[in-house]
Amino acid sequence: MAPSAGHWSLPGGPLEESELLGSSLSRHLAHKVELKEIGFLEQLETRSDVTRDPRGRVLATAYLALVSSEYDPTVPGDTKWCDVEDLPDLAFDHRSIIESARERLRAKLTYTNVAFALAPKTFTVATLKSIYEACLGHSVSATNLQRVLIRRGTIESTNGVVASSSLGGRPATLYRFTHHHLRVTDPFAIFRPPHGAPSENLAPSGSPSRVAPSTAVRGRAHR
Amino acid sequence: MAPSAGHWSLPGGPLEESELLGSSLSRHLAHKVELKEIGFLEQLETRSDVTRDPRGRVLATAYLALVSSEYDPTVPGDTKWCDVEDLPDLAFDHRSIIESARERLRAKLTYTNVAFALAPKTFTVATLKSIYEACLGHSVSATNLQRVLIRRGTIESTNGVVASSSLGGRPATLYRFTHHHLRVTDPFAIFRPPHGAPSENLAPSGSPSRVAPSTAVRGRAHR
DNA sequence: CCAAAAGTGTTCTTACTACACCCATGT
DNA sequence: ACATGGGTGTAGTAAGAACACTTTTGG
Numbered sequence: 023m024a025p026s027a028g029h030w031s032l033p034g035g036p037l038e039e040s041e042l043l044g045s046s047l048s049r050h051l052a053h054k055v056e057l058k059e060i061g062f063l064e065q066l067e068t069r070s071d072v073t074r075d076p077r078g079r080v081l082a083t084a085y086l087a088l089v090s091s092e093y094d095p096t097v098p099g100d101t102k103w104c105d106v107e108d109l110p111d112l113a114f115d116h117r118s119i120i121e122s123a124r125e126r127l128r129a130k131l132t133y134t135n136v137a138f139a140l141a142p143k144t145f146t147v148a149t150l151k152s153i154y155e156a157c158l159g160h161s162v163s164a165t166n167l168q169r170v171l172i173r174r175g176t177i178e179s180t181n182g183v184v185a186s187s188s189l190g191g192r193p194a195t196l197y198r199f200t201h202h203h204l205r206v207t208d209p210f211a212i213f214r215p216p217h218g219a220p221s222e223n224l225a226p227s228g229s230p231s232r233v234a235p236s237t238a239v240r241g242r243a244h245r
Numbered sequence: 246m247a248p249s250a251g252h253w254s255l256p257g258g259p260l261e262e263s264e265l266l267g268s269s270l271s272r273h274l275a276h277k278v279e280l281k282e283i284g285f286l287e288q289l290e291t292r293s294d295v296t297r298d299p300r301g302r303v304l305a306t307a308y309l310a311l312v313s314s315e316y317d318p319t320v321p322g323d324t325k326w327c328d329v330e331d332l333p334d335l336a337f338d339h340r341s342i343i344e345s346a347r348e349r350l351r352a353k354l355t356y357t358n359v360a361f362a363l364a365p366k367t368f369t370v371a372t373l374k375s376i377y378e379a380c381l382g383h384s385v386s387a388t389n390l391q392r393v394l395i396r397r398g399t400i401e402s403t404n405g406v407v408a409s410s411s412l413g414g415r416p417a418t419l420y421r422f423t424h425h426h427l428r429v430t431d432p433f434a435i436f437r438p439p440h441g442a443p444s445e446n447l448a449p450s451g452s453p454s455r456v457a458p459s460t461a462v463r464g465r466a467h468r
Numbered sequence: 469c470c471a472a473a474a475g476t477g478t479t480c481t482t483a484c485t486a487c488a489c490c491c492a493t494g495t
Numbered sequence: 496a497c498a499t500g501g502g503t504g505t506a507g508t509a510a511g512a513a514c515a516c517t518t519t520t521g522g
Contacts, residue, residue: 191500414473
């Protein structure tokens with residue numbers, strides 16, 4: 023039962039009979055890694071490469087799980103947190119899984135409010151900036167970050183402020199996310215329905231167009 | 246082995262040992278539905294609900310497969326193409342799978358060039374408009390569609406034109422897609438790195454920030 | 469010359485970026 | 496006072512929506 027010897031691997035484990043994939047993952051994270059505070063969980067993709075596990079054919083469904091930076095979950099001795107920019111050698115296809123997870127996170131950070139799962143309950147813009155920079159991999163302007171997220175209604179200011187540091191400086195306002203479930207905050211504006219008629223019917227009366235959205239279905243029962 | 250009697254179902258079938266999920270799907274589509282001309286194939290998600298199949302526990306990985314409108318694949322007698330707006334009763338969770346497939350297609354149509362897999366090799370803007378309308382479910386302006394896709398470099402005009410119909414009208418230019426593999430044409434402009442320094446490093450030298458992108462890994466081998 | 473369909477010119481609007489400037493606190 | 500970090504004002508810009516107008520064909 024020894025996986026690729028000398029390599030690290032992502033936490034996870036076999037799916038039980040009568041268990042959902044998502045529940046299975048939560049179970050493994052809680053039991054083996056003592057990780058219970060997951061603010062957001064999303065399925066990524068199922069890997070089916072026949073040679074991905076040298077021990078034989080194993081299908082693996084990868085998930086993205088986000089943990090707030092205000093928790094710092096202690097993990098067992100055989101487990102550690104790794105900076106994504108400085109990963110050790112990884113078993114199986116786990117390196118590429120991490121890459122696709124990061125891609126997904128990057129995308130979702132830009133058009134949804136997922137950051138609610140990464141930030142503390144209340145936070146300063148400076149803190150949020152660090153979180154975005156860590157995920158996106160490039161610098162982010164605190165000024166514009168604040169304004170964009172306020173404008174979108176993603177975050178709102180609380181009354182609280184945080185004491186300024188020993189070096190002085192204006193005390194920072196504390197903000198919070200307005201919602202704690204996934205919301206699309208930047209629906210692709212493009213190709214949206216015309217202003218006048220949001221749900222306008224699209225069959226132009228006399229048009230002989232044969233184009234229609236369709237799907238192949240098979241009926242294996244009586245017909 | 247009878248699935249939900251009296252219901253239609255999506256084409257597909259069991260995964261063989263030593264077979265990739267994607268290959269398996271192509272095989273089932275080719276054999277059972279005689280569908281070979283797939284221009285784009287993408288994994289959607291794996292459904293694990295314990296009760297999704299009344300016969301017992303079955304995991305299913307759904308795919309989105311696009312077929313060009315210039316093919317009209319003949320399908321066996323037990324199979325038919327259905328307008329997405331007018332689906333029959335479907336077995337299992339297939340209805341909800343179709344919904345998420347459509348969501349995915351809608352999104353990808355707006356920020357990628359996937360439409361290359363739906364359109365004929367060359368086409369008029371009117372044809373493309375019908376395709377977009379069918380997928381998006383709302384009307385689309387031919388004028389703006391053309392300009393946006395040209396500006397993005399997604400399509401380009403050929404020299405050819407198509408004869409005008411018997412009612413007159415200016416003959417339409419034929420266009421083609423500039424690429425026939427998936428490309429992101431509208432990268433989310435938001436939170437992009439600052440102009441001056443596209444790949445600027447983000448550690449602000451003396452910053453003691455502890456925030457870093459990290460991932461939990463478990464080492465079950467010797468360490 | 470008129471109708472029909474295709475395509476272009478032009479303006480409007482929205483939403484983000486850039487950057488100068490002002491604010492509040494500690495030493 | 497002045498350094499430091501937080502926040503606002505304001506102009507610049509990119510890209511799509513809307514709509515009037517021109518172009519090219521058939522009757």
